[in-house]
Amino acid sequence: MQAYPYTITISSEKGGVGKTTLATNLAIYLKAMRDDLPVTIFSFDNHFTIDKMFELKKRGAESADVHALLMGEQSGKVVQAGQYGVGFIRSSTELGDIHERFKGPMTLTRILAESGISGIVIIDTRPDLNILTQNALYAADRVLIPVKDLPSLENCKNIFALFDQRGIDKKSLALIPCLIDSRIKFEGVFKDQKTLLRAIAVNRGYRCLDSYISKSPKVESLNTNPEGKIYPILTHARGTEVHGQFLEIARDILRSMDATKESRACLYHTWLLEKEAHKKESYLARLEGLAERCLICGALLEDKPEDRSFYFETSDRSARGFLHGKCVSSMLCSALYGLQEQDPTFDAARTVVADKASRAVSLLMPQVGNEACRLDYRQFSMTGEQLFQKNVEMPGFEAGEFNGLHDRLYLLLNEALAGFEGALRKESWLSIYPVNQNNPETVLHEESYKAIHRLQKRLGEAVKPTI
Ligand SMILES: Nc1ncnc2c1ncn2[C@@H]1O[C@H](COP(=O)(O)OP(=O)(O)O)[C@@H](O)[C@H]1O
Numbered sequence: 001m002q003a004y005p006y007t008i009t010i011s012s013e014k015g016g017v018g019k020t021t022l023a024t025n026l027a028i029y030l031k032a033m034r035d036d037l038p039v040t041i042f043s044f045d046n047h048f049t050i051d052k053m054f055e056l057k058k059r060g061a062e063s064a065d066v067h068a069l070l071m072g073e074q075s076g077k078v079v080q081a082g083q084y085g086v087g088f089i090r091s092s093t094e095l096g097d098i099h100e101r102f103k104g105p106m107t108l109t110r111i112l113a114e115s116g117i118s119g120i121v122i123i124d125t126r127p128d129l130n131i132l133t134q135n136a137l138y139a140a141d142r143v144l145i146p147v148k149d150l151p152s153l154e155n156c157k158n159i160f161a162l163f164d165q166r167g168i169d170k171k172s173l174a175l176i177p178c179l180i181d182s183r184i185k186f187e188g189v190f191k192d193q194k195t196l197l198r199a200i201a202v203n204r205g206y207r208c209l210d211s212y213i214s215k216s217p218k219v220e221s222l223n224t225n226p227e228g229k230i231y232p233i234l235t236h237a238r239g240t241e242v243h244g245q246f247l248e249i250a251r252d253i254l255r256s257m258d259a260t261k262e263s264r265a266c267l268y269h270t271w272l273l274e275k276e277a278h279k280k281e282s283y284l285a286r287l288e289g290l291a292e293r294c295l296i297c298g299a300l301l302e303d304k305p306e307d308r309s310f311y312f313e314t315s316d317r318s319a320r321g322f323l324h325g326k327c328v329s330s331m332l333c334s335a336l337y338g339l340q341e342q343d344p345t346f347d348a349a350r351t352v353v354a355d356k357a358s359r360a361v362s363l364l365m366p367q368v369g370n371e372a373c374r375l376d377y378r379q380f381s382m383t384g385e386q387l388f389q390k391n392v393e394m395p396g397f398e399a400g401e402f403n404g405l406h407d408r409l410y411l412l413l414n415e416a417l418a419g420f421e422g423a424l425r426k427e428s429w430l431s432i433y434p435v436n437q438n439n440p441e442t443v444l445h446e447e448s449y450k451a452i453h454r455l456q457k458r459l460g461e462a463v464k465p466t467i
Pocket residue numbers: 014015016017018019020021022179213214215216217219220221223242
């Protein structure tokens with residue numbers, strides 16, 4: 001069974017609201033309360049608080065950092081055993097170039113699902129809503145948004161709006177009043193800071209935790225000392241209110257994790273795998289309908305698999321398959337330039353033809369009239385612009401005569417386009433696409449095959465008879 005993490009993201013566009021304090025201490029409380037639960041923390045910020053706090057004195061070989069995680073490195077490479085039993089991933093100052101890779105909102109969810117990290121993951125974010133923060137929001141089973149005052153509460157609306165825009169369920173989001181000064185009391189219904197903040201939050205439709213975190217001089221002093229260290233609340237501020245509040249928040253998180261059968265990483269990954277399986281199925285189905293032979297030379301492709309440089313498909317999709325590069329270029333060389341294989345210029349001409357054909361789509365549309373048969377031959381760019389057109393006479397085609405010069409062409413047209421009665425299917429044509437001869441089947445992969453069909457459609461429009 002693959003391990004998937006349960007993810008908690010701490011986020012707020014405001015700095016100084018207690019995100020990092022919450023993230024790091026929550027990790028320590030969770031681990032202390034459930035010893036056998038792996039807890040991993042990392043940050044998208046570059047202030048290295050996490051590194052300072054969790055790094056063990058005697059360091060072994062340094063593990064890779066957050067940048068490596070985002071590049072798809074596995075948990076074994078990136079998660080470093082840290083103090084208090086918490087695993088951490090080293091921070092990175094080089095996340096700028098990563099933004100490019102994070103166009104999609106679910107990239108981090110996939111990375112976490114595939115990373116092999118299990119247990120709980122806590123993500124501390126930067127005070128912004130850049131694409132990395134957004135990814136951390138969507139990846140999270142729980143998002144905790146610290147708010148300490150009205151401006152920070154005001155800012156929350158952007159996070160909620162993001163979820164609305166993407167149509168993502170907002171039930172993972174919850175505000176938590178932080179840095180609450182219990183000495184401040186108001187007259188009236190809203191007797192203190194947290195009651196006021198909670199009332200406004202609820203009024204705006206934001207879920208707010210029952211727990212909150214008090215402002216405590218003791219807690220504030222934990223990162224101001226001569227040793228330049230950052231001490232945890234659990235070990236150095238047990239006498240404070242905040243200790244009890246962290247116990248409560250950690251309990252709440254553990255409860256919701258226990259009640260979650262499948263975390264977001266798990267659900268998303270399962271969905272991805274199903275989508276992949278479906279893609280694979282349709283790919284296999286596409287492979288199945290392929291012609292077994294090269295329709296020009298007649299050789300079984302299984303026997304002569306090398307040089308499968310072109311893929312052809314008829315306009316009605318009833319015939320499809322691979323063709324040998326040499327077969328196609330020889331056919332075009334004879335059909336377009338009237339050259340026979342024994343002609344001295346044949347090889348040189350074939351090289352030129354092959355080069356052109358390898359960069360364009362060839363379209364072959366036979367026109368069988370009452371008198372003579374002709375081939376409407378066209379070349380299109382890979383974006384569908386017509387580059388070249390030529391009409392080629394096809395003497396004897398209908399009578400089934402081969403004349404040496406056009407043999408390959410006649411074979412291909414008959415094999416690909418002949419109908420039930422032997423005559424060509426009306427108004428049908430075929431097109432020939434260059435493919436990567438080292439791995440021709442990739443043309444049938446979802447994206448490339450879609451691209452081919454977009455092109456087929458354009459070609460169909462280009463050759464539609466105008467009445
Ligand atoms: N409960 C608390 N009581 C007092 N000071 C706190 C508390 N939580 C955090 N702080 C202090 O507030 C400042 C900002 O906290 P931090 O966690 O770095 O916020 P952020 O990550 O949102 O910028 C720090 O100096 C920190 O020591």
